[in-house]
Each structure stands twice: as structure tokens, then as C-alpha cells.
Amino acid sequence: MTEKYEPMWKSLGMDIEKHGQLLNGLGQYYGSAVMSQKNRPKKMDYFDFVVSEVHGLRIKELNDLRAQRKKVIGAFCIYAPEELAYAADATMVGLCGGADFSVPDAEAVLPRNLCPLIKSFYGFKLNRTCPYFQSSDLVVGETTCDGKKKVYELLSELIPTYVLEVPHKPDTQQGKEFWYKELESFKTKMEEVTGNQITPEKLKQAIELINAKRAALKRLSDLRAASPSPISGLDGLLINQIGFMDDVKRFTAKVNELCDELETRKKQGVGVAAKDAPRLMISGSPMAVPNWKVHSIAESVGATVVVEESCVGTRYFTDPVEPKGDSIHDLLWAIDEKYAKIPCACFTPNDRRIESIAQLAKQFKVDGVIYYTLQNCHDYNVEGVKVERALKKQGLPMLKIETDYAMGDSEQIKTRIEAFLEIIQGKKQ
Numbered sequence: 322m323t324e325k326y327e328p329m330w331k332s333l334g335m336d337i338e339k340h341g342q343l344l345n346g347l348g349q350y351y352g353s354a355v356m357s358q359k360n361r362p363k364k365m366d367y368f369d370f371v372v373s374e375v376h377g378l379r380i381k382e383l384n385d386l387r388a389q390r391k392k393v394i395g396a397f398c399i400y401a402p403e404e405l406a407y408a409a410d411a412t413m414v415g416l417c418g419g420a421d422f423s424v425p426d427a428e429a430v431l432p433r434n435l436c437p438l439i440k441s442f443y444g445f446k447l448n449r450t451c452p453y454f455q456s457s458d459l460v461v462g463e464t465t466c467d468g469k470k471k472v473y474e475l476l477s478e479l480i481p482t483y484v485l486e487v488p489h490k491p492d493t494q495q496g497k498e499f500w501y502k503e504l505e506s507f508k509t510k511m512e513e514v515t516g517n518q519i520t521p522e523k524l525k526q527a528i529e530l531i532n533a534k535r536a537a538l539k540r541l542s543d544l545r546a547a548s549p550s551p552i553s554g555l556d557g558l559l560i561n562q563i564g565f566m567d568d569v570k571r572f573t574a575k576v577n578e579l580c581d582e583l584e585t586r587k588k589q590g591v592g593v594a595a596k597d598a599p600r601l602m603i604s605g606s607p608m609a610v611p612n613w614k615v616h617s618i619a620e621s622v623g624a625t626v627v628v629e630e631s632c633v634g635t636r637y638f639t640d641p642v643e644p645k646g647d648s649i650h651d652l653l654w655a656i657d658e659k660y661a662k663i664p665c666a667c668f669t670p671n672d673r674r675i676e677s678i679a680q681l682a683k684q685f686k687v688d689g690v691i692y693y694t695l696q697n698c699h700d701y702n703v704e705g706v707k708v709e710r711a712l713k714k715q716g717l718p719m720l721k722i723e724t725d726y727a728m729g730d731s732e733q734i735k736t737r738i739e740a741f742l743e744i745i746q747g748k749k750q
């Protein structure tokens with residue numbers, strides 16, 4: 322892939338040598354963590370192909386769109402209203418932020434005791450190895466956690482950045498009205514950047530486009546509730562991650578094709594692990610590509626991850642946008658209502674999330690929960706206290722793992738998960 326795409330990467334101003342190192346490491350890790358899994362569904366071929374071309378063909382597609390004067394909008398958070406970007410004929414993509422590779426570059430500028438996701442994305446822009454950053458006409462940030470909020474100020478020195486102000490009590494009437502105004506401003510921003518007017522028809526089409534994607538991901542998630550689960554948690558996570566990069570229509574169709582295969586597997590009782598394998602939920606901070614560490618370790622020691630309570634998981638696809646009318650006002654309100662239901666730990670109070678975890682635990686018949694926190698992510702870390710209490714009431718054990726993107730603690734995590742699985746097996750007996 323390297324030679325074929327080198328002229329494109331050069332034209333995007335990328336650091337070719339460093340980028341080559343990144344791709345080598347990514348390829349090796351994908352081989353050892355993902356491709357080595359046994360009994361994967363055949364339709365995973367498409368998603369493997371997407372990963373193999375994630376810095377190649379997909380970047381070419383994005384830049385072909387830009388050559389037709391269409392805009393690419395980069396984002397980090399599921400609070401970025403993608404419906405408005407698509408309604409303005411732009412494409413929204415998730416930016417790099419899941420690898421340790423770029424952290425040393427970020428640490429030359431930023432404090433070390435900061436969330437790895439934040440250091441990772443800032444480092445990727447600094448070292449010019451993320452082709453998604455290099456292909457973005459605008460980056461959309463949001464005032465969720467403090468770390469991100471402050472780093473967007475620095476990021477805006479490197480790339481045009483628009484920051485959405487997110488209400489921290491989004492569920493209240495006041496919060497919803499505030500967010501509605503932000504949505505209106507973002508609509509104007511999208512119209513300015515793209516030069517296209519967002520009409521009610523365009524916005525309705527965009528809502529349908531994204532709703533279909535969320536529905537396909539929900540269908541996939543629901544299938545994982547089967548026992549045995551017809552697909553590994555690692556592959557489930559991978560598909561959710563790819564959803565932030567791939568072409569929306571094609572991705573939706575491919576997820577549905579995979580689900581057809583999984584329906585057949587389910588009927589035949591075909592799974593990826595033993596029927597009595599401990600079923601785990603992973604709940605907490607989001608996991609961007611190539612953050613596969615905890616899933617990969619948990620499944621390598623005999624568990625099946627059946628659900629991710631995460632923004633790269635249920636928080637993204639659970640609720641569709643449900644318009645009650647056809648005007649811009651009605652459509653924006655429907656978007657407002659949907660986003661207000663995203664239970665991010667940055668918000669307070671966040672009981673919706675605690676309730677959702679309890680409900681998911683039942684639906685997916687989980688035996689235990691791994692509570693996953695990125696280092697220095699105070700919101701998810703502190704909220705873990707309430708989650709643990711709620712799970713205790715349900716009689717479910719929880720293992721808290723606080724980690725970063727480096728692999729140095731893999732053995733320690735493995736030992737802790739093994740001990741956790743023993744507790745689960747003991748309870749089962």
C-alpha cells in the first residue's frame with residue numbers, strides 16, 4: 322500500500338517516514354490481535370479489508386470528494402451532530418486518537434498526566450501521521466471534559482477548529498433549549514463551511530441515513546445477546562470503530578449483510594467461544610482504533626465480551642433521531658432530544674447511564690462487568706463508584722481497569738482478568 326498511496330500522503334503534508342512506522346506497527350498488531358481469532362464470520366472479510374485500506378483507499382475516497390468541492394469534517398465525540406454535516410453535503414469522520422504511537426510527540430507539549438485519548442489525538446496532528454486529520458477541512462470539538470476543552474484551544478493553532486458548547490445537564494429543559502441554540506449555530510457553521518444550504522428535505526434525508534446506520538449497529542449488538550454469541554467482542558468493537566471512518570451507506574449495508582450471517586449462526590448455535598464461557602460487559606471510556614487491548618486479553622483467556630456500554634458501542638446507536646414534524650425546527654428538536662439521551666459521564670447527574678448499564682446487564686445475561694477507564698479520565702473514573710454500587714445490587718461482580726494505550730501493563734491486566742473469571746466461575750458453581 323505504501324508506494325501506491327505515497328504521492329497522496331505527500332500531498333496531504335504527512336510525515337511519510339513516521340507514518341510508515343505507524344502502519345508497520347498497526348499491521349502487526351492487527352495480525353496478532355484480530356486476524357488470529359478463530360471461527361470468525363465470513364462477512365468480517367469486508368471489515369478486514371477496510372482496516373487494510375484505512376489509510377489508503379478510504380483517504381483517497383475522502384480526497385476525491387474534496388476534489389468535487391465537498392467538505393470533510395473531523396470529530397472526536399458522538400456529540401458532534403453528524404446529521405447536520407451530511408445535510409450540508411459534507412462527510413464526517415472520526416479522527417485518530419486511539420494509539421500510543423503519537424503520545425510521546427504530544428507529551429513534548431502537553432502535561433503527561435492527561436487522558437491518553439487527548440494526548441493521542443493532539444500528537445497525531447502534531448506529527449502529521451493521521452491522514453484523517455490531514456484530510457479534514459474543519460475539526461469539531463465539544464466542551465465535554467476539561468482536558469479536551471483546553472486542548473482544542475491548542476489544536477485550533479494547527480487546524481480550523483469549531484467547539485460546540487455542550488450543556489452539562491442536557492436532560493433538563495434548560496439544557497435542551499441551550500443545546501437547540503448550539504445546533505442552530507452548528508447548522509449555520511456547516512452552511513458557511515460547505516456553501517450549501519441545509520433544507521428540511523436534506524436534513525430529513527441525513528437523519529434517515531444516520532438512523533439506518535445506528536439501526537444496523539443495534540441489530541448487530543442485539544445478535545450478540547445470543548448464547549453463544551455468534552461473533553467475538555473484539556470483532557464487535559472493531560465494527561463499531563470502523564463505523565466512524567467508513568462511507569455511511571456502504572458500511573450500513575455491510576453490517577446488515579454480516580447480521581444476516583450471524584442470524585444463521587445463531588439458529589445453528591454457532592459461536593466463537595464455548596457455550597459456558599463467561600459473558601462480560603465492558604463499560605466506560607471510549608475505545609478508538611487501534612485500542613483493542615482489553616477485549617483481546619479478556620477473550621484470549623476464555624471470556625466473551627458481549628456488549629460495550631461505550632460511545633464506541635451502545636451509547637452511539639441506542640436511540641434514533643425521531644422527528645415529529647418536517648420543519649427545520651422539528652428536525653433540530655428531534656436531534657436535540659436524541660443527543661440529550663447520550664449518557665456521557667461528563668454530565669451530571671447521569672442516572673440514565675447507571676440505569677442503562679443495569680438494563681444491558683440483564684439483556685445480555687452478563688456474568689460480570691469490566692469497568693474500563695482511561696488514565697486521568699476523572700468523569701468515568703468517579704462514576705465507576707455509582708456503577709459498582711448498582712451492579713452489586715444486581716449481584717454482579719465488577720473489575721475496574723484503569724489503563725492507557727501502552728502495552729506495558731498487558732500481563733498485569735491478563736492476571737487480573739483471569740482472577741476475575743475465577744470469581745465468576747466460582748459464583749456460577
Ligand code: BJ8
Nearest residue numbers: 398399436465466606632665698
Ligand atoms: S460523549 S465519552 S465521545 S466526551 S477525552 S471524557 S476518555 S478524559 S471521550 Fe467522550 Fe463524547 Fe463523552 Fe462519548 Fe474521559 Fe478522555 Fe475526556 Fe474522553
